[in-house]
Amino acid sequence: MKNNADYIEMKVPAQPEYVGIIRLTLSGVASRMGYTYDEIEDLKIAVSEACTNAVQHAYKEDKNGEVSIRFGVFEDRLEVIVADEGDSFDFDQKQQDLGPYTPSHTVDQLSEGGLGLYLMETLMDEVRVQNHSGVTVAMTKYLNGERVDHDTTIKNYETN
């Protein structure tokens, strides 16, 4: 594994209107690294999902928090870390609510939320979630051909 990385860090208010700004930056970084159009679109969704969770969490708590984002640009991969400052929420429960839906789901069983984590897991190569005073999501996507094993699992780390 190659470990020399360039880091780009951002901090934005935990408000919905800033998620698009993060996407624009991500798009620029990923495009410079040579990801394909589809890979960049996948990255945009996965990172937005993490930011959406952070923003909605801050909103629920009625806090004017911030979301920190760090892009780690490696030769063979992009690592994106999204961290909020809020109290952690129950990722175990969230994970149990993970999609996808099947045709056997009744209309009443369809939920308007809960697909975010599933999409992160599906669209990235690695996703790690850390719960402490806030929630930190670390996601990795390898540049094409750098990775043989593409099984993605969400690993949950409790640090309390």
Added chain:
Amino acid sequence: MNINVDVKQNENDIQVNIAGEIDVYSAPVLREKLVPLAEQGADLRICLKDVSYMDSTGLGVFVGTFKMVKKQGGSLKLENLSERLIRLFDITGLKDIIDISAKSEGGVQ
């Protein structure tokens, strides 16, 4: 990052055109427009041709709309989906639940 929602109603047929990005910022705007339409129990056709980005917040809005439409005895069709959008409905399993199409069934618009 703005979203534009255009609604044309002809009695029980409602055609909605959405343009822009659907994310955590714009999804509430979209939901506000679609809920009253879904509540009418009408036949709702939504064109997504000009949607350049969408994530789970958008899926959530369409799931909510779908549930409301079903409850009221109407119908929902999502049309003109790009390959990207079809993939999103596909990997989440919603493709087999909500009526989506890469084409427009309404013919020339």
